[in-house]
Amino acid sequence: MISEKAKKRFIEIVGEENYRDSAAEKLVYSYDATPNYQAMPDAVMVPRNTKEVSQIVKLCNEFKIPIVPRGSGTNLCAGTCPTEGGIVLLFTRMNQMLEIDEENLTVTVQPGVVTLDMIQAVEAKGLFYPPDPSSMKISTIGGNINENSGGLRGLKYGVTRDYVLGLEAVLPNGDIIKTGGKLAKDVAGYDLTRLLVGSEGTLAVITEATMKLVPMPETKQTMLASYQDMEAAAKAVSTIISHMIIPATLEFLDQPTLEVVEDFAKIGLPTDVKAVLLIEQDGPLEVVVRDMKKMQEICLQSGAVSVDMAQSELEAEALRTARRSALSALARLKPTTILEDATVPRSEIATMVNAINEIGLKHGVKICTFGHAGDGNLHPTVPTDARNHEEMERVEAAFEDIFATAIELGGTITGEHGVGLMKAPYLEWKLGTEGIAVMKAIKQAIDPLNIMNPGKVFAKETRKRVVISK
Amino acid sequence: MISEKAKKRFIEIVGEENYRDSAAEKLVYSYDATPNYQAMPDAVMVPRNTKEVSQIVKLCNEFKIPIVPRGSGTNLCAGTCPTEGGIVLLFTRMNQMLEIDEENLTVTVQPGVVTLDMIQAVEAKGLFYPPDPSSMKISTIGGNINENSGGLRGLKYGVTRDYVLGLEAVLPNGDIIKTGGKLAKDVAGYDLTRLLVGSEGTLAVITEATMKLVPMPETKQTMLASYQDMEAAAKAVSTIISHMIIPATLEFLDQPTLEVVEDFAKIGLPTDVKAVLLIEQDGPLEVVVRDMKKMQEICLQSGAVSVDMAQSELEAEALRTARRSALSALARLKPTTILEDATVPRSEIATMVNAINEIGLKHGVKICTFGHAGDGNLHPTVPTDARNHEEMERVEAAFEDIFATAIELGGTITGEHGVGLMKAPYLEWKLGTEGIAVMKAIKQAIDPLNIMNPGKVFAKETRKRVVISK
Numbered sequence: 047m048i049s050e051k052a053k054k055r056f057i058e059i060v061g062e063e064n065y066r067d068s069a070a071e072k073l074v075y076s077y078d079a080t081p082n083y084q085a086m087p088d089a090v091m092v093p094r095n096t097k098e099v100s101q102i103v104k105l106c107n108e109f110k111i112p113i114v115p116r117g118s119g120t121n122l123c124a125g126t127c128p129t130e131g132g133i134v135l136l137f138t139r140m141n142q143m144l145e146i147d148e149e150n151l152t153v154t155v156q157p158g159v160v161t162l163d164m165i166q167a168v169e170a171k172g173l174f175y176p177p178d179p180s181s182m183k184i185s186t187i188g189g190n191i192n193e194n195s196g197g198l199r200g201l202k203y204g205v206t207r208d209y210v211l212g213l214e215a216v217l218p219n220g221d222i223i224k225t226g227g228k229l230a231k232d233v234a235g236y237d238l239t240r241l242l243v244g245s246e247g248t249l250a251v252i253t254e255a256t257m258k259l260v261p262m263p264e265t266k267q268t269m270l271a272s273y274q275d276m277e278a279a280a281k282a283v284s285t286i287i288s289h290m291i292i293p294a295t296l297e298f299l300d301q302p303t304l305e306v307v308e309d310f311a312k313i314g315l316p317t318d319v320k321a322v323l324l325i326e327q328d329g330p331l332e333v334v335v336r337d338m339k340k341m342q343e344i345c346l347q348s349g350a351v352s353v354d355m356a357q358s359e360l361e362a363e364a365l366r367t368a369r370r371s372a373l374s375a376l377a378r379l380k381p382t383t384i385l386e387d388a389t390v391p392r393s394e395i396a397t398m399v400n401a402i403n404e405i406g407l408k409h410g411v412k413i414c415t416f417g418h419a420g421d422g423n424l425h426p427t428v429p430t431d432a433r434n435h436e437e438m439e440r441v442e443a444a445f446e447d448i449f450a451t452a453i454e455l456g457g458t459i460t461g462e463h464g465v466g467l468m469k470a471p472y473l474e475w476k477l478g479t480e481g482i483a484v485m486k487a488i489k490q491a492i493d494p495l496n497i498m499n500p501g502k503v504f505a506k507e508t509r510k511r512v513v514i515s516k
Numbered sequence: 517m518i519s520e521k522a523k524k525r526f527i528e529i530v531g532e533e534n535y536r537d538s539a540a541e542k543l544v545y546s547y548d549a550t551p552n553y554q555a556m557p558d559a560v561m562v563p564r565n566t567k568e569v570s571q572i573v574k575l576c577n578e579f580k581i582p583i584v585p586r587g588s589g590t591n592l593c594a595g596t597c598p599t600e601g602g603i604v605l606l607f608t609r610m611n612q613m614l615e616i617d618e619e620n621l622t623v624t625v626q627p628g629v630v631t632l633d634m635i636q637a638v639e640a641k642g643l644f645y646p647p648d649p650s651s652m653k654i655s656t657i658g659g660n661i662n663e664n665s666g667g668l669r670g671l672k673y674g675v676t677r678d679y680v681l682g683l684e685a686v687l688p689n690g691d692i693i694k695t696g697g698k699l700a701k702d703v704a705g706y707d708l709t710r711l712l713v714g715s716e717g718t719l720a721v722i723t724e725a726t727m728k729l730v731p732m733p734e735t736k737q738t739m740l741a742s743y744q745d746m747e748a749a750a751k752a753v754s755t756i757i758s759h760m761i762i763p764a765t766l767e768f769l770d771q772p773t774l775e776v777v778e779d780f781a782k783i784g785l786p787t788d789v790k791a792v793l794l795i796e797q798d799g800p801l802e803v804v805v806r807d808m809k810k811m812q813e814i815c816l817q818s819g820a821v822s823v824d825m826a827q828s829e830l831e832a833e834a835l836r837t838a839r840r841s842a843l844s845a846l847a848r849l850k851p852t853t854i855l856e857d858a859t860v861p862r863s864e865i866a867t868m869v870n871a872i873n874e875i876g877l878k879h880g881v882k883i884c885t886f887g888h889a890g891d892g893n894l895h896p897t898v899p900t901d902a903r904n905h906e907e908m909e910r911v912e913a914a915f916e917d918i919f920a921t922a923i924e925l926g927g928t929i930t931g932e933h934g935v936g937l938m939k940a941p942y943l944e945w946k947l948g949t950e951g952i953a954v955m956k957a958i959k960q961a962i963d964p965l966n967i968m969n970p971g972k973v974f975a976k977e978t979r980k981r982v983v984i985s986k
Contacts, residue, residue: 170587217950233928236958237952332802
């Protein structure tokens with residue numbers, strides 16, 4: 047609840063037009079891309095600069111009003127669902143690309159910049175920003191930083207965290223801090239930059255970011271290896287890497303996923319094979335040619351029935367786009383699509399793929415699996431219907447088994463989607479009570495009144511996915 | 517002070533032979549590689565496993581006894597000087613390489629493993645661990661992690677932080693936590709792994725680490741570009757990078773440094789030039805040849821009087837070793853050697869080199885400058901004599917100016933050496949009171965009794981380097 051007094055003061059900060067609390071507006075921001083979670087905010091605010099953010103946060107602290115910073119809401123962990131009401135903070139007026147620095151190879155942006163816009167802007171200057179989450183056409187850099195987003199190029203290039211050099215952020219007390227800078231090296235105190243990356247808006251509001259760029263790779267090649275044996279495909283992943291080749295992309299799609307993606311994208315994907323690997327290498331031409339040839343050999347030796355090289359960049363882009371559309375394609379099957387991202391050491395990919403299939407059979411749940419196999423980061427996905435409570439119970443049980451298996455194999459409950467509300471009940475499986483305790487201590491130290499995206503990361507009690515409404 | 521009662525309990529944990537409090541033993545661990553700092557510990561302890569570490573820490577918490585975890589004490593920020601007494605914790609009995617995992621490209625070690633031993637062990641398997649601090653022959657991985665050490669290959673490959681995948685650590689309350697794992701991606705909660713990296717032993721005791729490896733580069737070439745104009749040499753650094761070449765090494769040495777290094781190493785370094793750049797590239801042969809040729813051209817165009825390619829790996833290794841010996845060589849000049857590592861965006865390297873020279877003249881202090889120019893990470897070094905208080909005042913004033921200039925240019929007070937005790941008084945210049953406040957809040961939350969390396973990172977009051985003794 048926001049009192050009339052508080053509302054008046056918020057409006058003094060951002061102006062009438064940037065404080066919105068109509069029923070329609072609140073409804074729009076009551077959910078994000080995560081199925082089955084919805085809760086009404088009390089208001090939506092659109093600050094225009096860091097100073098306004100600081101004033102808003104200070105006021106929220108004074109009135110104990112929750113704040114949920116939100117990019118485009120493409121996260122899949124209910125991380126931006128305002129489950130305890132309060133304010134949803136939008137960055138649509140803080141969406142400027144401030145500087146591309148060609149000498150230091152950095153780009154400085156406001157949080158509301160759309161990821162793909164930034165990627166294209168730096169590419170126009172021969173520079174390269176590798177993290178490419180599937181949602182990059184609409185996701186924002188602020189959202190990417192808060193979730194530490196991954197993407198298809200993570201294996202070779204790392205994730206968002208590896209590209210954040212410096213941040214400006216507003217702490218829950220309204221203090222504005224600057225971390226890092228255009229610096230290759232900086233060890234002045236604790237690594238606040240990386241503490242904020244992936245903190246899901248629970249510690250601070252990010253208001254500016256300086257990101258590292260690298261030179262644009264000279265060339266890129268793409269191929270598709272098809273398998274009639276899922277395990278063989280999964281095994282090829284670790285074989286490639288143990289041959290000292292780190293491809294730019296090494297993606298896995300199983301047959302059920304291939305079928306729906308082909309139906310959606312219609313680009314001639316094989317649907318009569320059990321699995322494919324989408325493999326890309328980039329870099330200097332000689333190296334790319336050599337690596338692709340070697341990987342082709344490894345795939346064939348490991349039982350691929352065919353390995354097809356993309357004949358043009360157009361064809362390659364169609365393959366990548368098809369892979370990126372997997373979630374959208376799967377979402378057409380059933381009213382509810384639940385996609386997870388349990389992650390294992392890459393040597394365990396084959397074991398994990400088999401385990402997922404067995405878990406699906408055990409619980410009578412159809413699981414389509416695709417994902418960043420080279421990172422050990424799979425996306426087992428269940429097309430289901432949230433209204434069917436009996437089936438949802440089985441889906442829930444299947445995912446519990448999947449998380450438990452990932453942990454058992456030395457993995458984690460989330461590789462790139464974040465904990466949010468959805469995976470909070472399972473966090474302890476990965477971290478133990480001691481790990482959770484130290485994270486809670488940090489949260490409490492920085493945000494003692496718990497106004498920053500409350501309810502996220504740390505679970506209250508349940509281990510179930512439940513529909514939350516206010 | 518450690519009471520007899522506490523001593524008895526410590527001995528119960530580690531045994532008589534691993535609890536040492538003779539005057540000689542305490543003297544040995546009363547200082548580290550940082551000149552001008554000394555303080556006596558109350559005891560030195562040598563735990564044999566994580567459980568013992570946990571019991572020691574718990575007991576220290578109970579009796580409010582400071583703990584200073586120490587690798588080989590090669591740090592240059594007085595980070596392991598036991599300035600508040602207590603226990604110096606050694607890892608000479610926790611020095612096992614536990615596993616090299618060739619499928620996941622990881623190595624798991626205990627903290628006491630010597631950096632170079634680990635590097636050589638993984639290289640024997642065709643794998644590569646890039647961080648190579650100059651002290652790597654004696655430094656330990658535990659020390660490297662606590663200090664987030666850099667090295668000569670930081671420009672292309674990053675620093676220690678970029679290679680830590682997972683940690684086991686003992687918190688001040690004795691809890692044992694495990695962070696991360698053999699995982700390319702993991703966003704399950706706050707990034708404790710990177711919070712601990714570079715935390716200088718002020719938050720936890722690291723008891724095990726899993727480090728990322730990469731494939732060994734196929735080949736490497738080395739060259740030396742000589743300049744009669746220091747500014748031209750410094751400018752060549754940013755020109756190389758803005759030409760989209762990221763060399764493996766890009767080091768700078770000025771004339772005074774060259775003279776003493778040549779006198780020390782006797783390998784035929786030019787001593788009649790104003791500065792040299794030591795440049796290396798590694799990778800596939802075609803790429804290395806192409807990049808080296810391009811960089812040679814850039815150096816000549818930017819005013820190099822000569823560019824000499826190393827004719828053999830022996831010659832290349834001699835150059836690298838000479839560079840690594842810069843501190844040892846400079847240390848022979850005068851009784852006291854003060855080496856700093858103020859760091860700037862690499863576009864500011866030329867400005868910074870000029871500023872350092874002007875500052876030296878202004879204060880009548882001889883400053884030799886060398887360092888990781890490609891990282892913007894310079895090591896202005898002053899050979900002096902701590903007993904000459906008047907000169908020390910001027911040295912102090914010169915370094916204050918250097919730090920202030922680095923900050924003004926968007927840089928930091930320390931790129932790779934850490935804050936420790938020595939740079940604590942300057943930390944606020946980089947972080948502001950707000951930045952310090954949030955770091956202190958984290959420290960207080962995790963280590964409420966302030967037993968973990970107390971007095972480090974956060975300054976008490978002075979801005980001076982002072983001799984501290986108990």
